[in-house]
Structure formats: C-alpha cells, structure tokens
Amino acid sequence: MNYFITGATGFIGSQLLQRLAKRPGEIYILTYDKISEDRLEALLEKHHLPKNKFHCIKGSITEPNLGISAEDTKNLTGKIDQFFHLAAIYDLTASEEDMMRANIEGTEHTLRFAERINAGCFHYFSSIAVAGQYRGWFREDMLNEATGLEHAYFSTKHNAEKLVQETATIPWRAYRPGIVIGDSKTGEADRVDGPYYFFKIIQKLRRALPEWAPLLGLEGGRLNLVPVDYVADAIDHISHKPELDNQCFHIVDPDPYRSGEVINLFAEAGHAPRMAMRLDMRVFRMIPSHFWSQLGQVPALKRFIDAISKEMDMPQDALGYFNYPTQFDCSNTLNALSDSNICCPRLADYADKIWDFWERNLDPELHVEKTLQGCVNDKVVVITGASSGIGYTTALKLAKTKARLVLIARDLDRLQQTRNEIERLGGHASIYQCDLSQDEPSQAVIKQIKHDHGKVDILINNAGRSIRRSVEKATDRLHDYERTMQINYFGSLRMILGNLPEMIEAGEGHIINISSIAVLTNQPLFSAYAASKSALDTFTRTASTELGGQGIDFTTINMPLVETRMISDHYREAEGGIPLLTPEEAADLIIKAIIEKPKRIATKLGLLGAFIHGVYPKLGELLMATGYNPEHGKHDGDNAEPKQPSADVVAINSIMREIHM
Numbered sequence: 001m002n003y004f005i006t007g008a009t010g011f012i013g014s015q016l017l018q019r020l021a022k023r024p025g026e027i028y029i030l031t032y033d034k035i036s037e038d039r040l041e042a043l044l045e046k047h048h049l050p051k052n053k054f055h056c057i058k059g060s061i062t063e064p065n066l067g068i069s070a071e072d073t074k075n076l077t078g079k080i081d082q083f084f085h086l087a088a089i090y091d092l093t094a095s096e097e098d099m100m101r102a103n104i105e106g107t108e109h110t111l112r113f114a115e116r117i118n119a120g121c122f123h124y125f126s127s128i129a130v131a132g133q134y135r136g137w138f139r140e141d142m143l144n145e146a147t148g149l150e151h152a153y154f155s156t157k158h159n160a161e162k163l164v165q166e167t168a169t170i171p172w173r174a175y176r177p178g179i180v181i182g183d184s185k186t187g188e189a190d191r192v193d194g195p196y197y198f199f200k201i202i203q204k205l206r207r208a209l210p211e212w213a214p215l216l217g218l219e220g221g222r223l224n225l226v227p228v229d230y231v232a233d234a235i236d237h238i239s240h241k242p243e244l245d246n247q248c249f250h251i252v253d254p255d256p257y258r259s260g261e262v263i264n265l266f267a268e269a270g271h272a273p274r275m276a277m278r279l280d281m282r283v284f285r286m287i288p289s290h291f292w293s294q295l296g297q298v299p300a301l302k303r304f305i306d307a308i309s310k311e312m313d314m315p316q317d318a319l320g321y322f323n324y325p326t327q328f329d330c331s332n333t334l335n336a337l338s339d340s341n342i343c344c345p346r347l348a349d350y351a352d353k354i355w356d357f358w359e360r361n362l363d364p365e366l367h368v369e370k371t372l373q374g375c376v377n378d379k380v381v382v383i384t385g386a387s388s389g390i391g392y393t394t395a396l397k398l399a400k401t402k403a404r405l406v407l408i409a410r411d412l413d414r415l416q417q418t419r420n421e422i423e424r425l426g427g428h429a430s431i432y433q434c435d436l437s438q439d440e441p442s443q444a445v446i447k448q449i450k451h452d453h454g455k456v457d458i459l460i461n462n463a464g465r466s467i468r469r470s471v472e473k474a475t476d477r478l479h480d481y482e483r484t485m486q487i488n489y490f491g492s493l494r495m496i497l498g499n500l501p502e503m504i505e506a507g508e509g510h511i512i513n514i515s516s517i518a519v520l521t522n523q524p525l526f527s528a529y530a531a532s533k534s535a536l537d538t539f540t541r542t543a544s545t546e547l548g549g550q551g552i553d554f555t556t557i558n559m560p561l562v563e564t565r566m567i568s569d570h571y572r573e574a575e576g577g578i579p580l581l582t583p584e585e586a587a588d589l590i591i592k593a594i595i596e597k598p599k600r601i602a603t604k605l606g607l608l609g610a611f612i613h614g615v616y617p618k619l620g621e622l623l624m625a626t627g628y629n630p631e632h633g634k635h636d637g638d639n640a641e642p643k644q645p646s647a648d649v650v651a652i653n654s655i656m657r658e659i660h661m
C-alpha cells in the first residue's frame with residue numbers, strides 16, 4: 001500500500017508519519033521548499049524512520065495540480081492507495097486571506113490532484129471547527145446544520161470539508177479532531193492553541209498566590225481536548241479499515257471536561273491555586289447575542305479586552321474557547337475503533353505532562369530577552385538610597401552590567417564606599433549626595449544629573465525611612481507622619497516629576513517604586529510609614545493610567561520585610577518573629593522588575609493579605625493584631641528588652657513563613 005501526504009511535518013502529520021512508516025509500502029511527501037525538506041529530514045532522523053521508504057515530491061497546495069511536475073504526476077498515477085491531506089492553517093491569529101488560500105483553495109487543488117492520479121481514498125483532515133458555534137450535539141453525519149461560522153477559522157474549515165463531501169469523485173473520509181494538544185505520554189507539542197492560552201494566567205496565579213488559596217472563577221462549556229497521539233492512532237486505524245468510505249469521524253474526547261474543570265486540572269498540574277467556586281457562564285446565554293456584539297464595540301471595553309489579551313499573550317478569539325457551545329457525538333468513530341484498544345486518555349491522567357512540556361519548551365516568556373545585561377546596556381539607571389541596604393545591594397548587582405549607574409543618598413562616605421565596591425566589580429557609577437526629603441537640594445541634584453548624563457532611563461525610587469510606633473503613642477507626634485511623607489512620598493515624587501518631561505519626550509522610561517508589604521497587609525505600628533507608601537502607590541496607579549500609552553512604565557514593588565539597617569531595630573527573625581528577606585533576595589525582585597516591567601511585584605503573603613483585607617476585613621485585622629503583637633519586640637524609643645513571642649504569634653508567623661515569597 002502506498003501513501004501520499006500533505007502537511008506531513010506538522011503537529012499531527014509527524015505523528016501519523018511514524019505510524020505509517022511501520023506499515024508496508026512507499027510514502028510520498030509533498031515538500032514545498034528546502035526548509036520543508038530539511039524539516040522532514042530532521043523528523044526522520046529524530047524518530048529513526050527508514051529514509052528509503054520516504055520520497056519528497058516538490059509542490060505546494062497553493063498551486064493548481066499542486067505545482068507537481070508532469071513527470072511526478074505520471075509516476076504517481078494509479079500508484080497511491082491512501083491520500084492524506086493535512087496541510088492547512090489552524091491558527092486563530094492568521095489572516096482571513098491566508099486561511100482561505102490554504103484551507104479552501106489548498107483543499108480544492110489537493111482533491112483535484114488526488115482525483116487526477118486516481119488515488120484510492122482521499123483522507124481529509126477536517127476539524128470540529130466545521131460546526132462553528134452550533135449549540136447542542138453535533139453528529140458525524142451533520143455539516144450543513146452548522147451555525148455561527150462568522151470567524152474565518154470556522155468558515156474556511158467548514159467550506160473546505162463541504163467541498164470534499166460534495167465534489168469528490170473518488171472515495172473520501174473526513175476526520176474532525178477536537179482541540180489537539182500535546183502527546184499524552186510526553187506532553188510534546190509544537191504549538192500553543194486552545195487551553196494553552198490559559199496557561200499564562202495559571203502561571204501568574206501560581207506566582208501570586210499559594211497553591212491552597214481557593215479562587216472564585218467561571219465555568220463554561222465543554223472543551224473538547226484530544227492528545228495528538230490519540231488522534232494519530234485513531235486515524236491510522238480507521239483509514240485502514242474497509243467499507244468506511246464517504247463518512248466523517250469525530251476524533252474527540254467522548255466525555256470532555258467543562259472549561260473550568262480543564263483549567264483546574266492544569267492548575268493542579270502547575271501547582272497553582274484552583275477555582276473552588278465557579279459561576280456557570282451559561283447563565284449569560286439568556287442575553288441576546290447582539291447585545292454582546294454591541295458591547296464588544298464599546299471603545300473602553302475593547303481597550304480592556306485588548307489589554308487582557310496582550311497581558312496574557314492570548315489572541316482575543318481564544319476567549320471564545322471558554323464557553324464553547326457545541327458537544328460532539330462520536331458514535332461512528334467509537335464503532336470504527338471497537339476492534340482495537342485505541343481510546344482517548346482522560347485529561348486528568350496526562351495534564352501534568354502537557355503542563356510540564358509547555359513550561360519547559362513553549363512558554364512565550366522563554367523567548368523574551370531575559371538577560372539583565374540586554375535590558376540595562378548603556379542605560380542611565382538612577383538608584384536613590386544606594387548607600388545601604390536594598391539600594392546598595394541592587395547597585396552591586398548592576399555593577400557587572402554596562403548600565404550607567406547614578407547613585408543618590410545623604411551619607412557621602414557610604415556612597416563612596418558603594419562606588420569603590422562597584423568599581424572593584426568592574427562597573428562604573430556616579431554618586432550624588434543629596435537629602436531627597438528637601439525640595440531645593442533635590443531640584444538641584446535632578447538638574448545636575450540631567451546635565452551630566454542626559455535623560456534617565458530607569459529610575460529606582462528606593463530611598464526611604466520607616467517609623468514603628470503605635471498610633472496611640474503617636475498622638476503628639478504629627479512630625480512622624482510628616483517625616484515619612486517627606487522622603488517616602490514627596491522624595492520619590494520629586495524624582496518622578498523632575499524626570500518625567502524627558503521620558504515623555506523620548507516616549508520611554510521605567511519608574512520602579514519600592515513600596516512596602518505594609519500597604520497590602522495594614523501592618524499595625526506602621527501607620528505613618530504605610531500611609532506614605534500608600535500615597536506613592538496611589539499616585540503611581542493614577543500616573544500609570546495616564547502615561548501608559550506614552551511609553552512610560554511604572555512598577556510598584558510591595559517589598560516584604562528585608563533584613564537591613566532600616567528594620568534592625570524593629571524585628572529579628574531569630575526572635576521567633578516574622579520571616580525576613582535577605583537584601584540579595586530583595587535586590588533580585590528589583591532586577592526582575594527591570595527585566596519584566598510588571599505593574600506590581602508582591603509576594604504571596606502580601607497578595608493574600610490584600611485579599612483577606614478586601615474580602616474579610618475583620619479576619620484581616622484579627623490576624624494582623626495577633627501576628628504583629630505590639631508587645632512583641634521593642635518599640636521605637638523604648639528601652640525595654642524584647643519580649644518572647646507568644647505561642648499564637650509563633651503559630652501565625654510560621655504559616656506566613658511558608659507563603660513568604
């Protein structure tokens with residue numbers, strides 16, 4: 001038995017090839033250029049397939065007669081028993097024109113060629129997309145009943161299969177796989193589609209929250225996922241069975257999960273929190289569809305959807321996957337497979353393989369410019385408060401890059417020591433002595449830096465001070481509140497406002513503000529400090545809304561407690577108190593901010609704190625009041641010896657330690 005295959009090096013094609021290679025007969029493969037020949041060569045080598053069995057036939061589905069030479073056409077005539085047509089575009093982001101050319105014209109050219117060489121059977125690789133947005137059960141003998149075919153992805157696959165069914169003059173079989181995902185044994189896949197679009201969200205949740213945090217989510221329609229190895233096994237088997245011509249086969253999961261369940265399975269595989277409660281999106285079905293389409297045209301909503309899909313690396317059309325309205329009957333396929341042991345594996349049994357392969361090989365982040373060097377090369381990076389603690393450590397981390405470091409603080413001796421250390425590591429830094437809580441010297445230093453270095457590219461507002469005192473003990477100390485505001489809020493604001501005009505003019509600039517976890521957790525005893533950092537966070541959120549479109553990025557880091565001079569008087573981890581980051585770990589968060597430019601970096605503890613205060617404020621207060629008992633440790637200005645923490649303080653703090661990062 002001889003075979004002809006289009007699209008042999010694709011995702012499903014390469015799996016089918018491995019199965020056909022085990023059968024007797026020759027295999028002819030359509031290759032359109034040197035690249036596709038090389039890809040085939042690599043595939044044969046990777047899977048140790050016998051090269052003498054495979055023959056390249058030069059041509060392309062975009063040309064009549066596939067552009068195959070007269071000689072090849074003559075040689076192939078009457079020789080091909082099974083003609084597999086897989087070449088197509090299944091990409092939601094492809095243009096309508098490209099999809100038309102590949103899916104409809106390509107299928108027509110291929111079918112006519114198969115007829116011309118009098119192939120035994122034309123095996124057409126269709127898709128469940130032929131059903132469009134059909135509501136309810138779609139059977140294998142249905143096609144014209146499809147509805148909601150507006151998107152080219154649906155309509156081109158639909159019309160291509162229709163063309164095969166209605167015009168083929170040789171026997172045909174059509175296979176409609178569900179949403180094809182990676183191999184159930186290895187997770188291997190070569191593209192991101194279907195559920196993979198949700199992986200980024202799952203990954204972000206994992207980074208933000210502890211695995212056990214229960215989430216509120218959505219439940220949608222059934223998401224019919226099939227692993228590529230099942231698709232290849234099933235089609236290989238069915239295509240070789242007699243008396244099944246001129247029929248369709250749904251190569252789908254007979255018992256698919258709902259989209260919310262699918263996300264939960266992948267969240268479990270990725271050790272991310274799961275949606276404990278899910279609101280069924282079918283409740284929105286009573287709303288007429290024209291309402292949704294009009295709503296989708298509202299500019300503000302469009303911008304919002306744009307932003308979400310950009311943030312998640314997800315084409316907007318992929319959001320439609322969530323509430324897929326169609327279910328697929330596959331009785332014909334199950335009958336055809338009943339004499340084999342081929343069956344669709346349960347997603348719950350292989351979701352971990354799919355996740356693992358994606359995270360190691362397909363995560364778009366892997367391809368982004370990740371090196372710090374690339375991000376700061378020749379850039380003017382200003383770090384305020386670089387004479388000690390987090391600022392000092394960050395400056396040293398940047399010493400080995402080619403950043404043009406500009407360091408500001410009040411203590412000139414320590415600044416000089418920082419510069420010496422940077423030079424010892426091979427870097428270079430300019431230092432400026434300035435009290436940023438004072439307006440006049442701040443304006444002077446901003447001017448001087450512009451004169452010496454030109455525009456600032458990255459501004460790290462790190463200089464700050466903290467005051468630990470209960471409100472009760474501060475009733476006669478308004479100056480506590482004024483002092484923290486002067487440096488934490490106004491000091492940062494001076495630097496931002498002073499450098500913004502040049503950033504706006506250049507259309508780029510990154511401002512990183514070192515805020516505090518105290519803003520998210522309402523930490524007792526830090527009312528002056530947290531309020532000043534909150535002011536900066538709020539300014540940043542507003543400014544970011546105004547300036548985001550002008551190339552200015554803002555990142556707020558809600559830094560957890562770090563073992564530096566600032567807090568040395570307040571806490572000691574060894575005392576059984578709350579867990580602390582090292583300055584190196586804190587500086588790594590700033591490096592992450594420089595590379596990834598996220599809106600916010602916060603630890604799981606901080607986000608959980610914000611969540612609890614938002615949803616259960618009373619519980620938040622109780623936890624904080626217990627974990628940060630004012631009697632524990634010494635107060636600012638107190639001479640009392642630190643007291644041993646009580647059992648409940650130790651218990652709560654040990655829970656926090658687990659979710660500290």
Ligand code: NAP
Pocket residue numbers: 384385386387388389390391408409410411412414434435436437438461462463464465466487514515516517558559560561562563564565566567
């Ligand atoms: P640190 O070791 O005390 O460093 C503070 C830095 O700010 C020093 O370089 C200090 O230098 C500078 N600074 C203070 N007042 C200044 C002023 N008026 N003008 C110019 N520079 C001034 O503290 P850190 O822990 O590294 O804190 C760095 C930042 O992280 C602060 O914004 C802090 O609020 C924030 N943060 C810290 C923690 C923590 O647990 N450590 C937690 C959350 C957030 P000079 O004394 O030489 O001026």
